[in-house]
Amino acid sequence: MAQPFVQDTIDKIPLDVADKKLFIDHVNEEHQDELAMFINIFTKASIREDSVPSIVELYSDGMLLALTSIDNNQTDPENAAHPTEQYFVHFTSPVVDAASLQEQYITLLQRAATKLGKRTIKLRDQFFTVMDGYYASPNMYRLLVTAPDNTPLNQPGYAYLLDLNASFAASKLDSGERRDSNDSDNTDEFQGVYRYYSLRKAWQDADSSSVHAWIDVYIHGDTSGGNWAKSLDTGMKIKSVREYPEKLEHLTDGQCLLICDETSLPTVANLLENWQNPLSPLVIAITNDSKDINYLHDITLSEHLSKDERFRQDNLLHIINTPATALTEQIMTTLNSRLTTTPIKIDKVWGALEAANIKSLRPQLKSVLGLSRQDMTIQVYWRA
Numbered sequence: 001m002a003q004p005f006v007q008d009t010i011d012k013i014p015l016d017v018a019d020k021k022l023f024i025d026h027v028n029e030e031h032q033d034e035l036a037m038f039i040n041i042f043t044k045a046s047i048r049e050d051s052v053p054s055i056v057e058l059y060s061d062g063m064l065l066a067l068t069s070i071d072n073n074q075t076d077p078e079n080a081a082h083p084t085e086q087y088f089v090h091f092t093s094p095v096v097d098a099a100s101l102q103e104q105y106i107t108l109l110q111r112a113a114t115k116l117g118k119r120t121i122k123l124r125d126q127f128f129t130v131m132d133g134y135y136a137s138p139n140m141y142r143l144l145v146t147a148p149d150n151t152p153l154n155q156p157g158y159a160y161l162l163d164l165n166a167s168f169a170a171s172k173l174d175s176g177e178r179r180d181s182n183d184s185d186n187t188d189e190f191q192g193v194y195r196y197y198s199l200r201k202a203w204q205d206a207d208s209s210s211v212h213a214w215i216d217v218y219i220h221g222d223t224s225g226g227n228w229a230k231s232l233d234t235g236m237k238i239k240s241v242r243e244y245p246e247k248l249e250h251l252t253d254g255q256c257l258l259i260c261d262e263t264s265l266p267t268v269a270n271l272l273e274n275w276q277n278p279l280s281p282l283v284i285a286i287t288n289d290s291k292d293i294n295y296l297h298d299i300t301l302s303e304h305l306s307k308d309e310r311f312r313q314d315n316l317l318h319i320i321n322t323p324a325t326a327l328t329e330q331i332m333t334t335l336n337s338r339l340t341t342t343p344i345k346i347d348k349v350w351g352a353l354e355a356a357n358i359k360s361l362r363p364q365l366k367s368v369l370g371l372s373r374q375d376m377t378i379q380v381y382w383r384a
Contacts, residue, residue, distance in 0.1 A: 015058040018098045027105075028054045029359060030380045033247075033373060034109060039065060041112040043087045049372055051084065058101070062090040119155075119245035126160065128213070128238040133229065137295040139219050139262065139288075141229050145238065147202060147213040156270035157198050157246025164193040164228040166239035193224045196244065196381075200266040201273070218262040220288070247350075247377045254347030254375075256281040259331065259361075261321075262288070263381040264352035265295055275302040280311050282346070284334055286319045286327065286353070293318045314342070327353070328360040332368070346371070352381040 027035065035053035039045050047053065050069050057064040067084040091104040092111075106121055113120030128145040136142040152158050200214035215238075217229040232238070246267060258281050260268040268283060275281065287293055296316060305311050317338060319330050339346075346369050353361065362378045369376070 012059045012061075015060055015095060015101070017058075017095070017101055020058060020098075020101075023098070023101060024055045024058065030355070033377070034112075035065060036373060037112045037116070038063075038089050038108060039067065039087060041115050042089050042108075045085065045087060056086060058095070060091075060094045060096070062088050064088055118249070121245075122243040123241070124243070126240040126243070128160075128215070128240070130232045130234055130236045130238065131212070132234060133232060136214075136216060137298075138291045140265070140292065140295055141217045141219050141226070142200070143215040143217065143229060143232065143238075145213050145215060147199075147211040149211055151199070151202050151211045151213060152245075153202050153204065153211070154274055155245060156274055157248060157267035158202075159196045159198045159244045159246065160240035161194050161196050161242035161244070163239045163241055164195060164224060166237075193228075194241070195225045195228075197225075198246065198264075198267050199270075201270055214266075216266045218265075220262070247379075250348050250375055250377065251281075251350055252277055253279075255279050255344055256348045256350065257335070257346045257369075258283045259286075259349070259351030259353065259378075260284070261286040261353050261381075262292060263354075265292075267352065269296055269299050272296070272301055272305060273299055275305050278304070280305055280308045280315055282315050282317070282338065282344070284317045284319060284331060286321050286331070288321045290318075290320050326360070327357045328364060331361060332364055336368075347375065349376040349378065351378045353378075355380045355383045 032053055035055065036047050039047055039053055045067065047067060048069060051067045052069075054066055054068065055063055056066045064086055065088075066086045069084055089108065092107050093100070093104060095101045095104050103123075106123060110120045126148045128147050130143060130145055132144040134142055134144075197215050197217065200216040202211060202213040204210070205212050215229075217225055219226040219230070248271070251271070254277075256277060256279070258268050258271065260283070265285065265287075268285070272281075272283070283296075285293060285296055297312065300306075301311070308315075317334055319327075319334055321327060322330065349365060349369065349371060351358075351361070351365075358378055358380050362376075365371075365378065366376065
C-alpha cells in the first residue's frame, strides 16, 4: 500500500481541490500521531522519537508523507531539521474533491486502527432524542437525551459529530421523513454547521432498558453551538453523522496528567468517574468562570479515587483563565509549582484545549516532561 517515493521517477499531478492547504496544515499541526501510524502501518519505515511526520503533497491516488528528524541540541531552527525519506501512501479510491479527500483519509485511519486492534472513527447516521435541557454548572448546558442502543456506555470522551442543522421534531423521523440541509424551513442560523460533542455520560435505564446520555455544551456568548443547544425542545431529534473514540488507552498505568478547559471538562469528568489506573491522576482544569470548577467537584469519583481522601485537595488544580497572561504560561507555572511542592514523575499526558494554546503547550510539555509520542496526547477541541 505504500512505497518509498522518488520525485523524479514518476509523473504525478498534485491534487487540486478546495481547501487543500487548510487540510494539509490542519493534519500536519494536529494529527501527527495519525501520520506516524500511517507510516508505521503502511510502510517499512521505523519512526524515531525525534522524527516529525508531515504531508508534503496530495495526489488523487494518495499522500506524499515525509519524516523530518529534529536535533534538539541544535540552537538554529533551520539547521535543527533534517529531512529523511519520503513515503507515498495510497488511497483505496481516487480523490476527486474535498469530500472524497476526507473520506479517503478516514478510510486510512480505519484500516490502520483495525490492523492495530484499536477503536476507530465510524461514519454513520445516528439519532438522539431530547428529553430535557438544563444548566449543570453556571456555563455548562446539559442535554438529557435518549441515545442509540449501540452507544458505548464506558468510553470517556466518545464523541459524535452533530449536525446543528438537522434537529427536528420526532414526528418527522418517525414518519420516515429525513430532513437535510436543503429543507426550506430549516433555521438558516445553523446552516451547514457541524460540531463534535463528547458524551458526558451514557447509561442504560433500569426501567425501560433504553440508553440515556448527557451531552454537555459550554455556553460562552453568542455561538452556534450554545444557541443550538438552548433552542432544542423536548422530543426533538439530534442527528450525528460521525463518531470518534477518544485516545485514552495510554492512561491505564503510570502517573497521568490531565489538562482540560470547559470544552474537555466532560471527558475528564467521565474519566474520573471510571478511573481504573492504580495511581490517582494530576488534573489541571481551566475555566473562565471560577464557579464552573464545581462541575468536577460534584461528580461521583471512581471507587479507587473515592478512597484517595486528598485527591480533590491535592490533585485537582484549578486555573481561572486570566487574559493578561498567556494560558500556556499559566499551565506551565501551575504544573512546575505542583511538581516542586510534591515531586512526582509524570509518565502519561492527556489534554484538550483551543488550537493556538495546544500549539504553544505541546512543545513545552514535551521539553519539560520528556515523554514519547505514544505517552502524550495533546489535541485540539476547538478554535478561537
